[in-house]
Amino acid sequence: MDPKHLVVIALSASPFLGGAVQAQDQAELAKQLANPIASLISVPIQFNYDDDFGINDQGSVFRINVQPVIPFSLADDWNMISRTILPIIDQNDVPFSGVSEFGLGDTVQSLFFSPAAPTSSGWIWGAGPVFLLPTATDDVLGAEKWGMGPTGVMLKQSGPWTYGALANHIESFAGDSSRADISTTFLQPFVSYITPTQLTLTVNTESTYDWENKDWSVPINFNANQLLRFGNQLVQLGGGLRYWASTPDAGPEGWGIRLNAVWLFPR
Numbered sequence: 001m002d003p004k005h006l007v008v009i010a011l012s013a014s015p016f017l018g019g020a021v022q023a024q025d026q027a028e029l030a031k032q033l034a035n036p037i038a039s040l041i042s043v044p045i046q047f048n049y050d051d052d053f054g055i056n057d058q059g060s061v062f063r064i065n066v067q068p069v070i071p072f073s074l075a076d077d078w079n080m081i082s083r084t085i086l087p088i089i090d091q092n093d094v095p096f097s098g099v100s101e102f103g104l105g106d107t108v109q110s111l112f113f114s115p116a117a118p119t120s121s122g123w124i125w126g127a128g129p130v131f132l133l134p135t136a137t138d139d140v141l142g143a144e145k146w147g148m149g150p151t152g153v154m155l156k157q158s159g160p161w162t163y164g165a166l167a168n169h170i171e172s173f174a175g176d177s178s179r180a181d182i183s184t185t186f187l188q189p190f191v192s193y194i195t196p197t198q199l200t201l202t203v204n205t206e207s208t209y210d211w212e213n214k215d216w217s218v219p220i221n222f223n224a225n226q227l228l229r230f231g232n233q234l235v236q237l238g239g240g241l242r243y244w245a246s247t248p249d250a251g252p253e254g255w256g257i258r259l260n261a262v263w264l265f266p267r
Contacts, residue, residue: 026234029264030198030227033236034162036153037081037112037126039071041265050242052253059094061252063087063105071267074113081112081126089141095250103137110151110168127152130168132182134175145175147182155190165189183211198227200236210248218246225260236262 032038046065053059065087072080087105094101114126130151136142147170155164165188172182190204202225207218225238239259244252 026198026227026229027194027196029234029266030194030200030236031157031162033225033227033262033264034192034194034200034202035124035155035157036069036083036166037071037079037114037124039073039079039081039116039267040069041071041267042069042262043067043265044069044260044262047239047259047261048242048256049258050244050252050256053091053094054250055096057253058097060092061094062090064089073116077116079114079116080128081114083110083112084108086135091141099140101138101140103141105136106142107133107135108170109133112151112153122158123154123156124164125152125154130170132170132172139179143172143175143182144179145172145182147172160194161191162194163191181212185209185211200225200227200238202240205245213248215248216246217244217248217251219244219256221258223258223260225262234264234266236260236264 032040044067048063051060053061065085067083067085070082074080085108089105090102092100108130110130111128112126113128118124128151130149132145132147134142134144134146149169149171151168153164153166155162167187169185170182187207188204190202192200192202194200202223205218205220207216209216219242221240221242223238223240225236227234227236237260242256242258244254247253
């Protein structure tokens with residue numbers, strides 16, 4: 001696959017956290033980042049590139065996912081974690097040559113209600129609703145449907161290892177009646193290992209099953225992300241490769257690229 005995009009990420013140091021960051025244990029923060037429902041404010045941004053889209057495999061998609069994570073304390077024993085995925089999409093020759101679009105896609109908003117402490121056997125879990133919001137700026141970039149359903153996550157952290165799975169199911173209930181209904185299940189099993197230098201190595205899948213069309217999309221991601229300090233600001237930077245093990249007929253094929261930047265704001 002010939003590279004078609006080059007992404008340069010410029011970061012400037014921020015005094016936002018001041019001396020608070022200096023007191024944080026970076027190893028513990030790296031461990032919290034491996035937990036999707038940790039009580040840690042963060043702003044992950046993913047840069048994703050995939051190609052071989054469309055009927056003639058000539059299309060490409062560059063997608064930036066802005067994914068703020070904000071925890072709220074509900075009581076001494078419970079937290080609510082808000083996870084948002086807002087995609088910015090630049091697609092070319094999709095679904096066929098000569099068609100290009102740029103803009104916002106549909107937003108996925110998840111709310112996890114989670115005990116503040118792990119279970120007696122060490123498991124961390126959370127569950128709640130997930131919503132699909134029709135925020136796309138062009139009908140080609142979104143479904144023009146409202147959707148909702150359940151979501152949940154369960155994981156365990158043992159030493160440098162984190163393993164578990166996140167899942168949700170979304171059914172459309174309103175929107176443009178001329179557009180296809182949505183019934184999708186998302187499955188994300190994951191395992192990660194954190195080195196003594198706070199380098200996190202992760203393998204996961206972000207698989208989606210479309211019940212309407214009876215199709216699987218199964219990307220397997222291999223990522224390495226390093227926790228760094230820029231002045232008083234902690235940032236996790238990294239990236240990796242993705243292999244599409246299964247996609248619909250007009251979906252991406254072969255290998256894709258992901259770059260990550262995560263800004264941390266410990267409370």
